[in-house]
Amino acid sequence: MESRCENCIIRQLNALKALNRNDLKRISDTKVSKTIKKGDFIFEEGEKLNGVFCVRDGVSKLSKMSDNGKDQIVKIATKGEVLGQRSVITDESTNLSAIALNDMEVCFIPKAELTESVNTNPDFTKELLLQMASELKIADNIIVNMAQKNVRQRIAELLLYLENTFSIDNEGYIGMIFTREDIAGIVGTAKEACIRALSKLKKDTFIITEGKRIKLENKQKLQAIVDGLID
Amino acid sequence: MESRCENCIIRQLNALKALNRNDLKRISDTKVSKTIKKGDFIFEEGEKLNGVFCVRDGVSKLSKMSDNGKDQIVKIATKGEVLGQRSVITDESTNLSAIALNDMEVCFIPKAELTESVNTNPDFTKELLLQMASELKIADNIIVNMAQKNVRQRIAELLLYLENTFSIDNEGYIGMIFTREDIAGIVGTAKEACIRALSKLKKDTFIITEGKRIKLENKQKLQAIVDGLID
DNA sequence: TTTTTACGCTGACAAAAATCATCTTTATTA
């Protein structure tokens, strides 16, 4: 399924919205649509990227695997997000891998086109800057949370974030399914600790689980856990 | 001690190096030099900043205090770094406090002047973008390290970083003194765990300590600890 | 200088989380 960037609504969700007609035409002429299957790499840690990937559909994780097999997820990227942006800007190899969590549709935009827009379109550069600054703030918050909150708190916070990001299906469950291992990878703990924390939240009737699916039953309480007001 | 930005060599260390003569004149005319005493706040979490602080001399920590009194340090900022940049760019309140670790000399640059340069000088914006991207990469690495490395590894890594950043005095000790509590705050652990880890490294003869001062005796081994090659 | 306060250090103990093992259930694919 090919289509023109000019008509792509996804664009509105990221820095590409600042592109003008010329930029869009140029980029659209060179971009390549790709389908990526669940579990496949979009790119791998250490790779030198020669472009970025604009997510049209699907969800991916940006993560780093440790020697002992633990996969720390730094970010979940969904529709509208641009992957590899940072590495392309700084012209370094990626320090993270991007893996598809379900089947994905992405557009590959060559580095040269991006650089051209950065060099000739100040609005685009400003937009990138804004987005980078906002991502940095999020990253700083994660650092603080990892140090100051325990696993239960971090999981409660993640659940609220996930419902917010993926909204709910018609039965009230979070609209995207993650394995317990991925959830553990996001909050930075072991799979077992993650499972136990979820089981505890279920026993406390703050959530309902059915297989991998999770429904938030009491968001006030979950937030109170995050804030350390209750245990 | 007042002086003109035009002649300030500190500028070369940050995005301000991309400013042109006009920018510099304008900013220099409005900037205010400030002296900040050890322990004092440059700004506090939640504040809406109406400008940034360019560090001319001294060292500060960017951190967030938790309810239980634990202070997580997200970044150590030294000569040449610009504090508050991100909050000013995104026009939000800071989520971190900046506290002087020794007596400091900083220049306050009003937000309006910065915004003006961002809007009229694409080179400056590009430079800011590059820096922000590089900071984001660092932050991502910290997240991964917090999740995948234990206290001993994180402390070993910090020591190598500190020697690299502050170099050594004539006796070979790291050229900046931190309290054990601040070191704990950087690696995200409790003061006692930090002290114990340092004592252990000392007993292992990988470092020498004398009061608060720390000398690295075996950087190869320290790096091996970081990499998980030895315990 | 003296006094006070902050900091470094250590032991004892508690809590949190990691690891290992095992079993069940759910997906995948042959």
Next chain:
DNA sequence: TAATAAAGATGATTTTTGTCAGCGTAAAAA
């Protein structure tokens, strides 16, 4: 559909880290 693999769940145990208490030393303030 049956076989196989992947993921969930839970118990037992170890390791790591946090917390509390107390003591000595060094730095800062009176």
